[in-house]
Amino acid sequence: MPFREAMEAKYRDILAKYIEEQKESTLYLAQKFSRKSIENQVTPEEIISLHKMILQEMYPEMPTYVTHSFDLLLEIMLGYGFAYREHQSLRHQQKELRSEIEIAANVQHTLLDTKIPVVDGLDIGAISVPARLMNGDYYNFVQDENQCISIAIADVIGKGIPAALCMSMIKYAMDSLPGYRNEPSVLLENLNHVVEQNVDPSMFVTMFYGIYNHEHHLFSYASAGHEPGFFYDGKKKGFTEITARGLMLGIDKKTKYTQYEKKIEPGDMIILLSDGVTECRTSEGFVEKDTLLTYIDKYLHLSAQEIVNRIYKDLEQLQNFQLRDDFTLIILKRSV
Amino acid sequence: MDIQSCVNIQTEWDIVAARQLGRNVAKELGFGVVDQARITTAISELARNIFIYAHKGRVCIEKMNDKGHAGLRIIAVDSGPGINDIRLAMEDGYSTSGGLGAGLPGVKRLMDEFQIVSSQGKGTEITAVKWIR
Structure with a gap:
């Protein structure tokens, strides 16, 4: 998936930019990034893991308590990822059902x-x-x-x-x-x-x-x-x-x-x-x-x-x- | 080469032990942090199901190797009441998950392979595999 391949570099770029200067324009980039990642079925826990990894790369001297805190956050967000996947699957089912009903409505119309x-x-x-x-x-x-x-x-x-x-x-x-x-x-x-x-x-x-x-x-x-x-x-x-x-x-x-x-x-x-x-x-x-x-x-x-x-x-x-x-x-x- | 280790599930603390076992093996095999967490969550769900519905059973973790490709297999066995309608239990939104995405379909989504065998009055056996990407 092209987005997934570019995701890491893109996130690193946005994060570095924002740490350097807290501008609204960077936050807007972040919003666009999150929309794109949702589109590409990237789950919340993947984002947390990406964030942690890039932060570690940028700041090798980062205190261990920060690293540990991200592990906890990842575990918590996994639950959200879990619910998110179910939501996606239910949405898909709902679409299928709706198109089935639409066909039925057409049949009824003809009948x-x-x-x-x-x-x-x-x-x-x-x-x-x-x-x-x-x-x-x-x-x-x-x-x-x-x-x-x-x-x-x-x-x-x-x-x-x-x-x-x-x-x-x-x-x-x-x-x-x-x-x-x-x-x-x-x-x-x-x-x-x-x-x-x-x-x-x-x-x-x-x-x-x-x-x-x-x-x-x-x-x-x-x-x-x-x-x-x-x-x-x-x-x-x-x-x-x-x-x-x-x-x-x-x-x-x-x-x-x-x-x-x-x-x-x-x-x-x-x-x-x-x-x-x-x-x-x-x-x-x-x-x-x-x-x-x-x-x-x-x-x-x-x-x-x-x-x-x-x-x-x-x-x-x-x-x-x-x-x-x-x-x-x-x-x-x-x-x- | 299958090396199996098991945890008996009887109390809620055994769920933690099963998680720990799964995480250790996943780490050893070289799974990334996200996949480690996914495997642990899957184990946790299966162990919880045993604890809540069957009261007694066990969760086993196996290292797998398919032509140099490493993987982890979870086997959750219980001698509980069994699942009456597996199709229904595998449906999203059903079960006790109540929109939390948990339950069997959630486990299936977290893993790469998923199998379930259940007979009423005899119990349930669920096997799930995750391969290293």
């Missing part, structure tokens, strides 16, 4: 990828951002040949890898139930069976599922304990919470879900979200629902995708760019 449908008269925007590398939220759109668009939004209680693994399963369970796509309550009942049987009892999933009939502008939906979204009334210019009752998926296999319907008029909006949106925490506590609605109101004139993007940016800033939970927000806007 859960969904395209936002493009239809006349309906403007759809969606955003989903994980708090960590992997997302425990999930949304999915399916557009069928009968002018119906299904929307699913789900949240695994918990975040990170376990939640993400569970979510991949939900997605495939949904894909395997195409026959129930038009019946939100039946779909949730079937998914509930799958989750109840396959997912760890400590894990719960909330889901909101709806189908938008583009011909009659009728929105049918059911909820399995999911964070309530909002309807925006374009005429009254006001928001109402979407009330839909239903137990979370995976709790009781006999759970039945109620299906609701709502006529969507021109200018109306459907706002769906995960609790990462309403549980945005700032130094002053949770972001109030009213705050969220004010934001939506502020951006009403924009396209659905622009609205969700802006709201995410605003709430991200409110929280000092530290997401505490996965964040998913969907807006469907019927054009006037």
Whole structure:
């Protein structure tokens, strides 16, 4: 290693310089030296030994008590060297783990990828951002040949890898139930069976599922304990919470879900979200629902995708760019 | 040419005796000061493990010579409970080290060669070698 070979001469030079005159510029050289030696994996005990050796060379008449004191210091610093090596090895492991998780996140991204449908008269925007590398939220759109668009939004209680693994399963369970796509309550009942049987009892999933009939502008939906979204009334210019009752998926296999319907008029909006949106925490506590609605109101004139993007940016800033939970927000806007 | 000397480990003072033995042999063989300290620390760790977990065992030091290349071998043997999961014990951050970098992975890093054989209920034998650079 070139640094190691030059290390001795370099250290001798710096030490001699500093003993001669105690200048800040020499101390700066010493700082650069230590950075370089850390880069080259030189351990603390090696530095002590080097220091002692060079000092002995420079001052052969150096008292023996100084020499002995360095032996003691070396023994002490060996312990630090010991901890330092473990730290290095743990850092290396952490890097490996992180790149493994990044790959997993990419795989998840591909698995859960969904395209936002493009239809006349309906403007759809969606955003989903994980708090960590992997997302425990999930949304999915399916557009069928009968002018119906299904929307699913789900949240695994918990975040990170376990939640993400569970979510991949939900997605495939949904894909395997195409026959129930038009019946939100039946779909949730079937998914509930799958989750109840396959997912760890400590894990719960909330889901909101709806189908938008583009011909009659009728929105049918059911909820399995999911964070309530909002309807925006374009005429009254006001928001109402979407009330839909239903137990979370995976709790009781006999759970039945109620299906609701709502006529969507021109200018109306459907706002769906995960609790990462309403549980945005700032130094002053949770972001109030009213705050969220004010934001939506502020951006009403924009396209659905622009609205969700802006709201995410605003709430991200409110929280000092530290997401505490996965964040998913969907807006469907019927054009006037 | 293997010349072996051993120290029985039963009390904490025996750890010091094992260290002393290791340092003497390392010095004799011509190891530098830093390597002497590393070898001693490795011996100290292994002897401490015996003292704490197995209560009874011994640490032996051997001089080695491989085609003119000198080295030192530490053999730590105990008849303690054995290590259940060696892979786990060899993982950083595990064991009682608590970020001190000690424990078996620390010993492994200090030495050039490291071997461990352990069976539950019978005991553990750890061999570690350091060669003169």
